[in-house]
Amino acid sequence: MTDEDALTIDDEIVARARIHAREVLASHDLEIDRDALEWDVSTRARRRAGACRWDADREAATIVLTRAAYRRYDWETFAGVVRHELVHAWEFQRFGESGHGPRFRERAAELEAPRHCESFSDPRYVLRCRDDDCNWEARRHRASKPVKAPDRYRCGACGGAYEVEHAASGRTWTTASEFGGVKSALGAEW
Template identity: 45%
Template sequence: MPPIDRYAIESGCSDEELLAVTRVYARDVVSEHDLTVSVGDLEWRLSTRAKRRAGMVRYRDGEPRSIVLARRQFENRGWNALAATIRHELVHAHLLNERGDPSHGDAFARLAAELETHVRCERFVDPRWWVRCVDCGDRLARYRRSKLVERPEEYRCGNCGGRFRVVRNE
């Protein structure tokens, strides 16, 4: 694995600077792990709106076209978290090229472990609401107003069948 600190960049950087470092880091990861991803052929973008998804590969006809990364993850969790997401998305792109498989299945989990990245990312933005089960304590994060947030009495917990209560996150 290329030393992550070599690529570290401050959160006050411009989008262009961040994307430039992202591409260099991605190219080095691809080279070191012999991934079938052409970093230069991909469009690299930042999302300023993403709150739940740290990154994603956009693809068409089984071929990766672009990688979108959440700027907010970088601002809230730093370079190391974003670097892990870059590796995660490179695993997706590689498996799309090799198997046409965009899932988080067994092949993904094995390669993610090899690249020392996550299968699911940690929350990087606090939700606006927590929907909690009164009986078992299970809780669901909600970032937007939804039917569940507006009318929790119409829903039941998937774990125990209990009732929900909505708590606004301050």
């Protein structure tokens, strides 16, 4: 893909999102100052399909949409991401803060926006509880501290020990030294 192609895709994403936002705002009682609403596209995000950043000094919200999610989702799913981020923009502009609490849930329901957006990429690592009676599992895209040293952390549900799986290879580890061993063994496949 050339830089020119990327610009065209990013322009398409922003144009479609702005059109959809204009339609949503026209048909719902969601007062957003569109002059204080900016748009951007992320090429780096791996988990989140969108984000809304608030610049309190300028009182401007920036909705950042992810190119990879745009490619992976159908339009209706991606439009849900746009509506989700519009609710954040509305909260920031109106209250100076935003979250996923009751106020957000109420407005998101009115706009038929998902409370959380489904993942558009497969995780690189999967953490699983080793206790036979526990089904706890967590997915990670980056080698965080719990991924690198699982023996220092505990299961999110029962408090038991867990193991980490490198999703692409199926290799697992339960300690920091095993993490290093798997990483070294996989080499370029890591």
